[in-house]
Amino acid sequence: MPFVSQTSLQSDYTLFSSNCPIVIDNGGSNFRIGWAGETDPRIIFRNIVQRPRHKATGETVTIVGDHDPALMKYFDCTRSSPRSAFDSNVVYQFEIMEYILDYGFERMGADGSQVDHPVLITECVCNPVQSRSKMAELLFETYGVPSVAFGVDAAFSYKYNQQLGICDKDGLVVCPGFTTTHVIPFVDGEPVYKACCRTNIGGFHVSDYLKQLLSLKYPHHMSRITWEKVEDLKMEHCYIAPDYASEAQSFQKGGKEAEDKTRCWQLPWVPPPVEGLPSEEEIARKAAIKERQGQRLREMAEAKRSSRINELENELQGLEFLLQQLGNVEEKDIASFLAETGYVSKQEIESSRAKVMQSLRKAKGEPKGEQAETEEKVDPSAAEKYPLINIPDNMLTPEQLKEKKKQLFLKTTSEGRQRAKQKRFEEELERERQNQQDEEKRLENPELYLEQLRAKYRELSEKVEQRKRHKTNGNHTNGNHNLSGGVGRGERLNAAQKERMRLLTTAAFDRGKGEDTFGARDEDWQLYKLMSRDNDDDEEGPDAYEAELARISSRLQVSYSFYYFELVLNNFYPS
Structure with a gap:
C-alpha cells in the first residue's frame, strides 16, 4: 500500500505522566513520533517543509509534511520546492528541523513552548558531534525537555529482535535508509560502530531510477509520472527479490509465475468535457455581455472626451482673461506683467489661444466655421x-x-x-x-464591420496592384519590344493620358497641314496647361489610393485588437 500520512491531532496528551518518554524516529524520509511502550507511532508524515505563496493575497505560508492536493489550488508552489533538514542522513538545517518538531509536538497535543516529557530521538550511525549538540540545544532551549537520549534505530531493532529470539548475539545489520545504507556488525550482542560502513544509496535512488525507467519507456507521459506517483508504485507493487538472478530468468522465460507478478497500472485519466451547441439563452447572454462591454467602452471614451473638453475650456478662459487683463495694463508695465505670466509677447498669448480653440473644436468634433477661417x-x-x-x-x-x-x-x-x-x-x-x-x-456590429473593412481593403489592394502592373508594363514595353501576352498600350492608358495623347495628335496634325504657326496665338499655350493639369491629376491618384489603403489597414489593426480584447474579457469575465 502507498504511504498515507497520519497527522490527526491527539487529545490524550495530558493523560500520560511526565515520566513517560516521547519517542521520535527522525528519518530522512519520514518523521514518526509517539509514546514509549506503544507498538505504533501516533504521528507519521514526510520529513519536508515547503513555503508557497497564497495566489490571492501573496502571503507566504509554511506547510510541513505531505500537503493536501486540494489546498494546492490556493497556493503557488512553482517557486517553492520541498526542503529537507537532512544531507545524507545528517541533520544540518536546524531552522527546518524546528518547523518539523513544532508540527510534531503540536499534533501530539503538547504546547509548543513547553514539552515536559523525556525525549528519545534517533540519529544516523556515527552522527557528527556538531549535529548532535545542535539537536540537543534545540530540544533543551526551545522546548524545555527535561532530558534527551540519542540512539541508532538499527541497533534498537536488532536488540528488540534479539529479545524475541529472532537474532543471535553475533550478527550483521543492514539498514537501508532514504539516501544512505548502513551496515553494522554485532558481536556478543553489542554493536561495533568502529567497524560499520555506509553506502550512499538508498530508497530515494531506487525511486529515482524507477522514475527514469518509466520516463524512457513512456516518454509521452513524463509530466504525469511524478516522483510521488513513482514512490507509491514502489511501495505498493515492488518487492525485494531474495535471488535476483533466478527472478530475472523467470521474467525472461515468461510463464505463470512471471504473469502473476506482473502488474498493469494506468495513469489517472479524465475525459475532456463534451461541448454542445450553445442554447438561445447562452447566445442571448453573450450578446448582452458584449453589449455591456461596448457600452462600457463608449462611456470610458465619452468620459475621457468630456475631461479633455473641460481642460481646454478652462485653459481658454484663462487665456482670454489674461488678454483682457493685458488690455488694461499700461504700456510701460506690459513687460513686467508678461514676465509674471511666463509669456514673451501678446502675439504668443493670441497664438496659444488660437491653438487651444482649434484643439477644442477638434475635441468637440465641430467643423471650422467661416468666422474662424476668416480670423485665421x-x-x-x-x-x-x-x-x-x-x-x-x-x-x-x-x-x-x-x-x-x-x-x-x-x-x-x-x-x-x-x-x-x-x-x-x-x-x-x-x-x-x-x-x-x-x-x-x-x-x-463588430463582425459585419470587420467583413466590410476586409472587402474594402482587398478592393483598394487590387487597384494599387493594378496601377503598379500598368506602370511596370509601360516600362517594359518602351520602343518596339512589346512582350507577348502583355497589356496593349491602349489598355494601359487611363483617361487623363488618353486626353494628352489626343491633344498632342491634334496639334501635330494641325501643324502638318502647312506653315508651323503654333504659339502665335495665346490660346495655343493653353495646351500645356491642360497637359500639366492632367498630369497632376494622374500623379495624385495612386497617392490617394495608397493613403486610403493605409488608413483601412490601420483601422483593421485597431478593430482586431478590440475584437481580441473583447474575446479575452468574455473568457475571464463571463458574467
Whole structure:
C-alpha cells in the first residue's frame, strides 16, 4: 500500500505522566513520533517543509509534511520546492528541523513552548558531534525537555529482535535508509560502530531510477509520472527479490509465475468535457455581455472626451482673461506683467489661444466655421510685418521697391504655409470624422464591420496592384519590344493620358497641314496647361489610393485588437 500520512491531532496528551518518554524516529524520509511502550507511532508524515505563496493575497505560508492536493489550488508552489533538514542522513538545517518538531509536538497535543516529557530521538550511525549538540540545544532551549537520549534505530531493532529470539548475539545489520545504507556488525550482542560502513544509496535512488525507467519507456507521459506517483508504485507493487538472478530468468522465460507478478497500472485519466451547441439563452447572454462591454467602452471614451473638453475650456478662459487683463495694463508695465505670466509677447498669448480653440473644436468634433477661417486668414500683425505692400510703386524709392518685393515674397510664402497647414488640418479632421463613424459602425456590429473593412481593403489592394502592373508594363514595353501576352498600350492608358495623347495628335496634325504657326496665338499655350493639369491629376491618384489603403489597414489593426480584447474579457469575465 502507498504511504498515507497520519497527522490527526491527539487529545490524550495530558493523560500520560511526565515520566513517560516521547519517542521520535527522525528519518530522512519520514518523521514518526509517539509514546514509549506503544507498538505504533501516533504521528507519521514526510520529513519536508515547503513555503508557497497564497495566489490571492501573496502571503507566504509554511506547510510541513505531505500537503493536501486540494489546498494546492490556493497556493503557488512553482517557486517553492520541498526542503529537507537532512544531507545524507545528517541533520544540518536546524531552522527546518524546528518547523518539523513544532508540527510534531503540536499534533501530539503538547504546547509548543513547553514539552515536559523525556525525549528519545534517533540519529544516523556515527552522527557528527556538531549535529548532535545542535539537536540537543534545540530540544533543551526551545522546548524545555527535561532530558534527551540519542540512539541508532538499527541497533534498537536488532536488540528488540534479539529479545524475541529472532537474532543471535553475533550478527550483521543492514539498514537501508532514504539516501544512505548502513551496515553494522554485532558481536556478543553489542554493536561495533568502529567497524560499520555506509553506502550512499538508498530508497530515494531506487525511486529515482524507477522514475527514469518509466520516463524512457513512456516518454509521452513524463509530466504525469511524478516522483510521488513513482514512490507509491514502489511501495505498493515492488518487492525485494531474495535471488535476483533466478527472478530475472523467470521474467525472461515468461510463464505463470512471471504473469502473476506482473502488474498493469494506468495513469489517472479524465475525459475532456463534451461541448454542445450553445442554447438561445447562452447566445442571448453573450450578446448582452458584449453589449455591456461596448457600452462600457463608449462611456470610458465619452468620459475621457468630456475631461479633455473641460481642460481646454478652462485653459481658454484663462487665456482670454489674461488678454483682457493685458488690455488694461499700461504700456510701460506690459513687460513686467508678461514676465509674471511666463509669456514673451501678446502675439504668443493670441497664438496659444488660437491653438487651444482649434484643439477644442477638434475635441468637440465641430467643423471650422467661416468666422474662424476668416480670423485665421486675416493676420492682425500683417500690416505691421509688411507695411510696404499696400503702398503704390510710384510712391516708393528703388530701395523701398526692393523691400516691397521681398515683403511680397515673404507674405506669399507665409500664406502658402498657412493654406497647407489648413489643408492638413482639414484632412486630419476628415480622417478623425471617418474614424469616428467607423468606430460607431464597429460598436454596432463588430463582425459585419470587420467583413466590410476586409472587402474594402482587398478592393483598394487590387487597384494599387493594378496601377503598379500598368506602370511596370509601360516600362517594359518602351520602343518596339512589346512582350507577348502583355497589356496593349491602349489598355494601359487611363483617361487623363488618353486626353494628352489626343491633344498632342491634334496639334501635330494641325501643324502638318502647312506653315508651323503654333504659339502665335495665346490660346495655343493653353495646351500645356491642360497637359500639366492632367498630369497632376494622374500623379495624385495612386497617392490617394495608397493613403486610403493605409488608413483601412490601420483601422483593421485597431478593430482586431478590440475584437481580441473583447474575446479575452468574455473568457475571464463571463458574467
